[in-house]
Each structure stands twice: as structure tokens, then as C-alpha cells.
Amino acid sequence: MSNGIRDAGLFVLLGLLCYAALYPAFFTGKTLSHDDVALFETARHFGPGYWIGTGYSEFFEGSDYNFLRPVSQALMWFDHLVFGASYGLYLLPVYLVLGLAAGAAVTLGAELGLGPVARYAVGVVILLGPAWIPPGLLYVTFQQDALAGALSLLAALACLRRRWLIASLLLLVAVFTKEIALFAPLAAALWAVIFARSLRGAALVIAPLVIWAALRVAVFGSLTGGAYAVAGDGLTGLATSLARGLAIFPTGIARAADIKAFATDLLQTGPGAILTHPGAAFAVTLNLLLDALIAWMALWTLTRLVRGRVSDADGLIVVWTLGATGLAMLVAAEMRFAAALHPFLLLLLARLACAPTAFSGVVRPIAAIALTAFVGSLAVADFRNIKRAANEPEPRIFAALQAAVESAPPNANDRLLVIHAPVTGPAPRWLMSHWGRPGEMTYLARIFGCVEGEDAPAPDVAPSAAGRVRVTLTLPDCARFLVFWADDRADLAANGARRALPGGGEIVYEFPDASVSTGPAAGNTPDVEFGPTIVAEFDPKDFTRILILDWATGAYAPFDPAAP
Numbered sequence: 001m002s003n004g005i006r007d008a009g010l011f012v013l014l015g016l017l018c019y020a021a022l023y024p025a026f027f028t029g030k031t032l033s034h035d036d037v038a039l040f041e042t043a044r045h046f047g048p049g050y051w052i053g054t055g056y057s058e059f060f061e062g063s064d065y066n067f068l069r070p071v072s073q074a075l076m077w078f079d080h081l082v083f084g085a086s087y088g089l090y091l092l093p094v095y096l097v098l099g100l101a102a103g104a105a106v107t108l109g110a111e112l113g114l115g116p117v118a119r120y121a122v123g124v125v126i127l128l129g130p131a132w133i134p135p136g137l138l139y140v141t142f143q144q145d146a147l148a149g150a151l152s153l154l155a156a157l158a159c160l161r162r163r164w165l166i167a168s169l170l171l172l173v174a175v176f177t178k179e180i181a182l183f184a185p186l187a188a189a190l191w192a193v194i195f196a197r198s199l200r201g202a203a204l205v206i207a208p209l210v211i212w213a214a215l216r217v218a219v220f221g222s223l224t225g226g227a228y229a230v231a232g233d234g235l236t237g238l239a240t241s242l243a244r245g246l247a248i249f250p251t252g253i254a255r256a257a258d259i260k261a262f263a264t265d266l267l268q269t270g271p272g273a274i275l276t277h278p279g280a281a282f283a284v285t286l287n288l289l290l291d292a293l294i295a296w297m298a299l300w301t302l303t304r305l306v307r308g309r310v311s312d313a314d315g316l317i318v319v320w321t322l323g324a325t326g327l328a329m330l331v332a333a334e335m336r337f338a339a340a341l342h343p344f345l346l347l348l349l350a351r352l353a354c355a356p357t358a359f360s361g362v363v364r365p366i367a368a369i370a371l372t373a374f375v376g377s378l379a380v381a382d383f384r385n386i387k388r389a390a391n392e393p394e395p396r397i398f399a400a401l402q403a404a405v406e407s408a409p410p411n412a413n414d415r416l417l418v419i420h421a422p423v424t425g426p427a428p429r430w431l432m433s434h435w436g437r438p439g440e441m442t443y444l445a446r447i448f449g450c451v452e453g454e455d456a457p458a459p460d461v462a463p464s465a466a467g468r469v470r471v472t473l474t475l476p477d478c479a480r481f482l483v484f485w486a487d488d489r490a491d492l493a494a495n496g497a498r499r500a501l502p503g504g505g506e507i508v509y510e511f512p513d514a515s516v517s518t519g520p521a522a523g524n525t526p527d528v529e530f531g532p533t534i535v536a537e538f539d540p541k542d543f544t545r546i547l548i549l550d551w552a553t554g555a556y557a558p559f560d561p562a563a564p
Contacts, residue, residue: 007103011123015099016092068216071176072144079140094143095127101150102126104157105343111160111313112347113355122346125375126150128382129339142336148174148181149324149340155205156320156344159188160312164201172208180327180340185209187323194305195315245329246291247284250321250345252328252338253377254283286377289370290345291325293352293363298322300357314351321348349374396554397422404547404556405435414439415503415542419459419473419559420549423448423482439544440503445534447549450478456551461561469561470537476551481530505542510535 075093083089102123109119129146151174158167167188174181188205192198216223247259262280265273274281301318304310324341352367401422408414414437418428421443428441456476464470475481496510513531540546540561548559 007106007123009103011102011106011127012096012099014124015095015102015127067179068212068219069144069176069178071173072141072147072178076140090140091143094140094147097147097150098127098129101153101343104154105347108153108157108160108313108317108347109350111311112317112351114350115354118350118354122343122350125346125378126153126343128378129342143339144178145180145336145339148178149343151177152181152184152320152324152340153343155184155188156316159191159196159201159205160316162196162198162201164192164198164204167201168204168207171205172211175208175212178340179212180337182209182212183323183327184320187320190323191316191319194319195310195312241331242329247287248335249287249328249338250290250294250325250341251283251287251374251377252335253286253374253381254280255335259284282377286370286373289366290349290374293367293370294318294321294325294345294348296363297348297352297357303358317344317348317351320344345374346371397549400549400555401431401547402435405432405437405441408545410437410439411544412438413544414441415544416441417444417538417543417546418442418556419444419471419547420475421446442501442507442543444507444536444538445473445530446482447475447479448482449480450476459548459559464537466539467541468537468539470535471561473534473536475532477532479532481532481534501542503542505539508537 076090079090079093083092105126106119106123109122112119114122129149151170155167155170155174158164158170171181171185171188174184185206185208189202192201192205213223244256244259247263248254248256258277258280262273262277262284265276298318301310301314305315321341321344324344328337328341349367349371353364353371357363401418405416416439418441421428423446428443432439432441456479457474460472460474462470462472496508499507499509501507511530511534513533515529515531546559546561547556549555550557
């Protein structure tokens with residue numbers, strides 16, 4: 001048995017053990033979040049053609065989720081078909097793939113000159129990947145980035161072995177798992193031309209990108225429209241996106257919004273912002289240090305390439321890390337996207353810390369410190385999120401809303417309005433289907449931050465024209481509004497909107513305290529703060545029931561706008 005097969009088998013076994021250790025709640029009958037459960041149950045209603053062409057884009061409430069992810073969607077359909085209501089098992093395939101990727105990382109580590117301890121440590125960190133972001137242990141769908149990165153790593157190993165057809169097939173699966181893997185065919189083709197000097201190999205590994213682009217245009221009419229946070233207009237927009245990307249990636253250990261807030265305060269108030277945003281300041285510092293180390297490794301590899309003395313493995317890890325980091329910096333704004341580039345980043349940092357380069361006496365200790373800080377931050381996040389998943393696998397606000405919805409018998413004519421709804425991915429109709437309710441449910445607005453607060457004032461209700469009411473809602477200090485249903489949230493926050501209801505009628509919104517971030521830190525995807533107050537005008541007769549969150553108890557209660 002070769003060492004590669006042995007390592008792969010070992011890490012697949014470790015992946016199974018890791019899964020069993022991290023998910024004790026699932027073996028006692030508890031489920032994942034309502035978001036994922038509702039999503040999985042929609043898989044039963046559609047055939048393969050729907051999943052390939054449309055998938056779960058209709059699952060979300062907004063209209064800007066035009067994704068082409070047949071592999072991810074087919075995996076969800078398969079999970080539901082095989083595991084049924086045993087939702088804890090839905091993450092088992094994720095850990096099997098991560099186990100294979102960890103084995104590939106160990107093999108690549110040997111090619112990079114890493115010792116056994118270093119390369120096996122990299123494999124273990126890759127296995128723990130799903131735990132490092134808060135939703136990772138509660139949402140299977142949040143593992144698409146980790147899966148895409150794992151498949152890309154397996155493809156990289158196949159390229160190193162000159163198994164071009166296998167690499168091409170793995171890349172095809174990766175790009176149709178999630179678009180963050182689109183860097184991989186480009187990186188593979190570039191490496192094949194420069195290092196392997198194989199035009200045939202380059203043609204094979206670039207083919208998945210061509211296939212993806214052709215299908216994307218055929219299905220949705222464009223490559224990016226309505227789906228991706230692409231760079232802003234012109235050189236200014238590109239430069240701003242890159243500046244933001246340098247601060248957020250390659251680690252992704254802090255939210256983009258937190259880093260924006262830190263950058264804005266730093267520009268306005270100076271170094272004092274470091275004390276008010278310590279987490280974001282640490283993340284930015286570490287990201288900039290890692291960006292510099294990646295650039296150093298790339299420059300050193302380039303000089304070795306010119307002299308004809310660079311190894312294929314060094315070239316591969318540099319090209320793929322640069323590709324993954326560059327794509328994330330240009331188009332990604334969420335911390336979870338970094339999971340796709342973490343395997344390559346870990347290998348590159350371990351290579352710098354454990355194997356010689358130019359000026360090793362300086363570079364190696366700096367790389368070791370950076371690697372320790374990066375892995376340490378992931379470990380802290382893992383511990384915190386594992387504890388959260390074990391203690392609260394089902395957020396209370398979902399259970400509270402479900403209890404309120406199910407407090408009345410099913411009625412096909414039900415039209416529910418929920419005030420202070422939870423922040424969920426799915427459109428409310430999917431949750432109604434999940435709960436076995438035939439009616440409609442509309443979220444007036446969603447909230448996040450907390451579900452109980454003593455300082456929440458009661459809604460202020462005033463009569464309006466034609467039997468309508470004007471309701472002013474103010475949140476406690478611990479909560480924030482989030483509005484999903486509008487395409488242009490910045491315009492919505494500034495000007496309000498008329499929202500047509502599925503069954504007729506409309507809600508007219510005003511956001512008196514809303515603000516839209518501006519300036520260099522805002523970039524091409526500015527943050528929108530809707531503020532603590534929303535004013536909504538609607539006709540109570542458009543709804544059979546209105547539910548509102550009771551801030552004193554955390555439960556949903558009936559709300560009658562006509563009551564004194």
C-alpha cells in the first residue's frame with residue numbers, strides 16, 4: 001500500500017471520528033437549523049432537471065441568487081434520499097471528502113519538504129475546517145466553500161502527478177460545487193504551461209472553466225449578473241476591492257462588516273480605533289502579514305524559476321494560493337469563502353516555516369509566528385463554535401416562531417404577517433411547507449443580535465387612509481433590522497419602498513434612521529444599516545394573523561393593530 005493511499009485512508013478514518021466527536025447532538029435526535037431542514041425538504045419536490053438549471057435559487061427570498069451549483073444541489077438531494085430525517089448524517093459526506101483532502105495535503109506536504117509532524121498537522125487543521133465559522137456546525141450549506149477547496153486540493157495533487165484527466169474531472173466537480181473554485185482551473189492551466197510544459201494538460205484542466213462559463217451564459221444569460229459581488233467600475237473600484245480584499249483575506253477570520261467599521265474609525269479617529277476594534281485590528285494585521293509572506297514566496301519562486309531551479313511542488317502551491325487568494329480578494333465579501341483557500345494557505349505557510357528559502361533565518365521565524373497565530377485563531381473559533389453547536393443546535397427564535405405558527409390549525413387561506421422575524425436564508429413559504437402549513441407567511445422585517453430585551457418600546461400604531469395602519473417599530477439596543485427581499489438595499493434604505501404581497505395588497509416602508517456606508521472602506525458592496533426604527537404602513541385586513549416577537553419572553557404573540 002502506497003503512502004498516499006495509507007494517508008488518505010487514515011484521514012478518512014479521522015474524518016469519521018472527527019464527525020462523531022463534533023456532532024453528539026445529532027445522535028440524540030436533534031436537527032440542524034430550520035434553514036437547512038427546509039432546504040433539504042424542498043429537494044423532494046423537484047426532479048434532476050430543476051436542480052441542475054435552477055436549484056435552490058427560488059429557495060431564497062431575494063431575486064438575486066442566480067447560482068449554478070448542480071453538484072452541491074445534487075448532494076442535498078442525495079442526502080435527503082439516503083438519510084431522510086436523520087439530518088445529523090447530512091454532514092457525513094462533507095467529512096469524508098475533507099478526509100481525502102487532508103490525505104492529499106499530507107502527500108503534497110511531503111513533496112514540499114515538510115516533516116511528518118508539520119504535514120500531518122496541516123491535515124488535522126483541514127479536517128476541523130467546518131467548525132471555524134459560526135454557522136459551520138449548524139448549516140450544511142455553509143460547507144460548500146470547504147468542499148470546493150477540498151476538491152481543488154485533490155485536483156492539485158492530480159496535476160502534480162500529471163493525471164490530467166482526473167484533475168479535469170475533479171475541477172469540473174469543484175466549480176459546480178461552488179464558484180469560489182473558479183480560480184482552480186486557471187491556476188492549474190497556468191501551472192501546466194509554466195512548470196509541467198504540457199499544453200495538452202493545460203487544455204484539459206481549463207475545460208471545466210469553459211464548460212461552466214458556457215452553461216452559466218446559457219442558463220442565466222450572463223457570467224456574473226445577479227449572483228456575484230464583482231469589482232466596482234473602473235480602476236478606482238478595482239483598487240478599492242483589492243484593498244478590502246487584502247484586509248479580509250487570506251484568513252477570513254473577521255467579518256467584512258467588522259473590518260469596514262475598523263477601517264472607517266481608523267481613518268476618522270486614528271490609532272484609537274485599534275482599542276475599540278481589537279478583533280478586527282488583529283485580523284487585518286495578520287492578513288497583511290500573510291499577504292506579504294505569500295508575495296515573498298511568489299517572488300522567490302519566480303527567481304528560482306528563471307534560474308531553472310524551482311520544484312514543481314513549490315510552483316504548484318504558489319500558483320494555486322495566489323489564484324485562490326486573488327479571486328477571494330476581487331469578488332468575495334464573506335468570511336466563509338476563505339475556507340476554499342485555507343488548505344493551500346496552510347501548506348504555503350508550513351513550507352515557509354519549515355523548509356529553506358532565501359533569507360531563511362528571517363523568513364522562517366516570521367512564517368512560524370504567522371502560522372501559529374492563524375491556526376490559533378482557527379482553534380479559538382473552533383472551540384467557541386463547537387460549544388455553541390452542542391448547547392444550542394436549534395436557535396430559540398425558530399422554535400418560538402414555529403410554536404406560534406402551529407398554535408392555530410392548518411388553513412389554506414392563512415396569510416400570516418410576522419413582525420421581527422428571524423434572520424433566515426429561505427423564503428417564508430419554504431418554512432411553511434416544512435412545518436406542514438398550506439398558507440402564506442410574510443416577514444415584515446428580520447432581526448438579528450438578540451431575541452429578548454428589556455428596553456424595547458411597544459409598537460406605536462396610528463390610523464392611516466382607507467383602513468390602513470401606520471406602525472412604528474423600534475428595536476432594543478441589542479438588536480438590528482435586516483431586510484432581505486429588496487434587490488437594491490441601499491436605495492431601499494434611502495428612499496423606502498412599496499412591497500407588493502403575494503396574495504394582494506402592499507406594505508409601504510420608511511427607514512428614518514437608515515444609513516449607507518460611504519468612503520474608501522465601503523467598496524463596491526456598501527454596508528446598509530437600517531437603524532433601530534422601521535415605519536410600515538399596511539392594511540390589517542390583508543392578513544388573517546399577525547405575530548410579533550414579545551421582547552420580554554422571546555416568544556411570538558398575536559398582534560392586533562386595532563387594539564388600544
